[in-house]
Amino acid sequence: MPTRKKGQTEFVQWMGPLLDCLRALGGSAKPKEVSSWIARKLGLPPEITEATIKSGANRFHNQVQWARQYLVWEGLLDDSKRGVWTLSPLGWKTQINDGLARTIFLERVKVGRSMRDQSLPKASTQEVADTVPPDEVQELSLLGVLRELPPYGFELICGRLLREHGFEDVEVTQRSRDGGIDGYGLLRLSPFVSLRVAFQAKRYKDVVSRSAVGEFRNALLGRAEKGVFITTGRFTADAAAEATRGGVVPIELIDGEELVELFQSAGIGVKPKTVYEIDHAFFDEFRRQVA
Template identity: 65%
Template sequence: MRERTQKNDFQQWMPLILDCLRDVGGQSRPREVLSWIKEKRSPLAPYLEETLSSGQMRFYNQVHWARQHLAWEGLLDDTRRGVWALTALGWKTQLDTKTAAEIVRNRTRTQASPNESPDPVAAQPTSAELPPLDELQELRLLDVLKSLPPMGFEKLCQRLLSEHGFENVVVTQQSRDGGIDGYGTLRLSAFVSMKVAFQAKRYKDVVSRPAVGEFRNALLGRAEKGVFITTGRFTADAEAEASRDGVIPIELIDGERLVELFEEKGLGVKPKQILMIDHAFFDEFRK
C-alpha cells in the first residue's frame, strides 16, 4: 500500500506545495517548488527519478497535477504562466494528505455526469493521460527542439544566448569543436567581461556526470565558464559535478529551463489567449 501511495497518489504533493510557497513568501517558479519538495522528500530519491513512457519525470507530472487541483480549489492563483502563487485562501489553508485526498474526491464527484458513479481513482493521472495545459505546451516546444538537426539546434542556442545578453556568440565548426559547440562573451560591467563556452545537446533522457566532466575538461584554457544546454535533464550526480568547488563552473540548462528561456524572450513562440473553466466559481452554485 505504501508503494502505491508513493507512485500513484499525486495528492500527496498538495500540502507540500502550499508549505513551500508559504516558506518562500507566497510565490515561486515551478522548478524552485520542485527542488524544495525534493529536498523535503530525499528518502524517496530513487522514485523521484522515475520517468513515464514519454520520457517525462513522473514526479514532475504529479506535482503539476497537484498544483492544478490546488488552483481549481482556489488555493493557488493560476493567472500568471510560470509563477505559482498563493491566494488569500491558500495562505491560511493548512492541508494534510487526508484533506488533500478529499479535495480530489470532491472534484471528481462534481465533474462526474449524473448517470455515472464518481471514481476517485479516475482523477489520478496515469502515463496515458495528457498533462495539464501549461505543461503540455512545454512538452510540445521540447518536441520541436528535439526534432531539429544537430547544427540547427546549435545555431538556435546561439540565437538564444544572444537574446539573453551574450555578445559575439559564435558556433564552432563541427569537425574542430573539441567538445565545445560555441563561444560567447558575457559582459558583467562596463569594465569586466567573461568568456563563456557552451555545449548544446538534444537529449531525450538524462545527461550523466561523465558528460559534464568531459565538457569541463574541454573548457580548460579556453573559457572561464561553461553553459551546458540540453532538451533532456541532468542527473543529481551531474548537477553535483557542475557545481564542484575548485574547478571551472558550469551552468546547467535542462529542458524545463530551456523552455522558460524561449518564453521569456518570446523566441519561437507567440502569445495566445486561452479561456479556461473556473471551477471554483461554479462550486458556489453546486451547494
C-alpha cells in the first residue's frame, strides 16, 4: 500500500493507479469514481481517504486530481469533456511505475513552472499537493458562495436546482420545521408513474456522518418514497452505505462536487466563460530543438 513520502509530492503515486482504473472501467469515469476505485483497489485506510486540506476538500481526492492534471499535460488523458476523465490512445497503452511517475512530475515542473505560475504558487513540492488543481478553482469558488448563503437561502436555491432538473411542485418547508425535511418535490418517471421526494439541504464544510443520513431517513417515513440529501461538504463511507442500505427508503447523496456539476449543467448561478489552457505537450517537440 502506498505510504506518505516526506519531502516529495505525494500525488505522483496515484498516476499509475489512475490509469489502471480508467482501463478497468472501459476508458473513462467520473472523478469520484476514480478516487473510490483506487481507494478500494489499494485498500487505503480512512486516515488517507478521509483527511482534508485547508479548504476543507478531501485531501486524497485532491491529490488524485493533481495526478490527473499531470497526466493531461503529458497527453495520457483526454481533457475535452468536462467532468469525465478519459484515456487518450497513448494513455491506453502506457504503464506508469513510481519511477516514471516521478520523472513525469520533475520534467513537467522543469519545462512548465514559469508558464504555470499564475495557477501554481511557488512552493515546495509537498505544498503543491495541498493546493487546488487549476481546473478545480471555479468549483471551489462556487462552493464558497453556496456555503456563505444563509440556511433558508441555501434551501431555496436547492429547491430551484431541483426544478431545473425536472422536479415539479417543489415546496421548501424549512420554516415549518417539518421534522428535518427541508422540502418536497414530485418526480415524474413516466406519464403513469411519479415519486414524492423529500430533500434535506445542509451547508456543511466537512463530512456528513452516517447518523445524519439515518435521522433524515427516519423523517421520511410515511412522508416520501425517496430522499435526496444535498450538502456542500462530503459524505463518509458509512454515510454512503447507510443511504443505499436495502429494505428501507432509498436516499440519493449529493455532495459538494456533484452539487457544483448540477449547477453548471443547469446553467444557474454561473456564466459560461472561454478559457484557453496551455497545451504543454504541443511545445515539447519545440523545446527539444536547439540550434
